[in-house]
Amino acid sequence: MTRYAIQNDDGTFTIDSIGQLYPNVSFAGGVPSSTWLKENRVYAVVDDLQFDALTRRVEADPYVDGDVVRTVRLEPVTDFEAITNAYIGALQQEMDAAARRQGYDDIKSGITYLESSIQKFAAEAHAMHKWRDAVWTYGMTELEAVRGGEKPLPPLDEFVAAMPQIQWQGEDVAT
Structure with a gap:
């Protein structure tokens, strides 16, 4: 009504x-x-x-x-923990989306193929594992710099756009 x-x-x-x-x-x-x-x-x-x-x-x-x-x-939102959760959540969504584009449910399921006897799956899992670590290192480093007053909080879309990009096996350019 x-x-x-x-x-x-x-x-x-x-x-x-x-x-x-x-x-x-x-x-x-x-x-x-x-x-x-x-x-x-x-x-x-x-x-x-x-x-x-x-x-x-x-x-x-x-x-x-x-x-x-x-x-x-x-x-x-002014609570830094809530802001951090939003920024980290956006990175997670991007990683999951990249894994889905390769046919996995999300990045977690993709990484489970690290020990696969199928070379393609093992290579993709290795790429996702390495990329996930690089993304979390980027995210935590950037947000700690913001928390410490070393830099201003960037807009969320710029923060996500600046994250490391995954390099799939056989690609010359990151996507």
Whole structure:
């Protein structure tokens, strides 16, 4: 059910269904037109803000955001442990994605082929094992430098793009 907000004279909002806000008014199809909403200073309440591992949704006093009212805001995550988990998680996702492109479930399952008697699988497992160590060394070193104040926290996409790349057997260029 769509919620609507009426802005009161004191700047606060009353939020409820349109039928509760306007019990004596009927609308074609049960929904007010955008013109009627504007004329009566009524806003749809929309709280579908997109967030990621570096932001979080927090409850907020209702506020106007364009032509809607929101009751949540996004705030940056400031807890370094949560930030670290997000950055490390992004590296893990990239490693798992690379392993899946080679036909493995994830990098962990790929590395289980280290002792395989099938040379191709053993070579790919060795490449993943070596790469995983390089990625974790990169990630931990970079995040410790941030924690120590030696460098600023890079945007997540730049952090991931700078990670070491895997070199599959027979490739001349890392992918």
